[in-house]
Amino acid sequence: MDMEKLKQWMDIAKNMQGGDFWNNIFDQDFAKQFMDDQQATQSFSSMKGQPRQTEKAEERSFPIIDLLESEQEVIVLIEVPGVKKENLELGLIGNILTIKGTVVPIYPQFNITYSERFYGEFQRQITLPDSVNPQQLNAKFWNGLLFVSYQRTIEKGEIIPID
Structure with missing residues (x-):
């Protein structure tokens, strides 16, 4: 997807949600969980072949x-x-x-x-x-x-x- 189309989608989303779309998205629990899962996946993949020292408790x-x-x-x-x-x-x-x-x-x-x-x-x-x-x-x-x-x-x- 090119940047122009992405900007158009962002404008549409912003207009539909009264300008607070991204704040509302990232304030939701599923977004926080998704971001945490992504960080955990990235940290796990950067440790290829190494055992994990600590497990993060499920928040x-x-x-x-x-x-x-x-x-x-x-x-x-x-x-x-x-x-x-x-x-x-x-x-x-x-x-x-x-x-x-x-x-x-x-x-x-x-x-x-x-x-x-x-x-x-x-x-x-x-x-x-x-x-x-x-x-x-x-x-x-x-x-x-x-x-x-x-x-x-x-x-x-x-x-x-x-x-």
């Missing part, structure tokens, strides 16, 4: 989520183990759902010798498939799971008679 976003969709409803299932409802905050701007919170150690008087759990403040942004108003969202907290859902509004166009 995952916290909290982990599931996004479920049907024609009538969207559900975001957010896993926040050990977090109290009072330590969570939800926000919505356009179709970006933001969850913030704090994971407090269960035994703060003890020193952590080894841990695989996440502790501290977190924030995660989730792109919803539709733009919704905050009043349309329902949020329920149950056993360390936060369920955020909304009903999709199905717009049926009017039939216009043709003369």
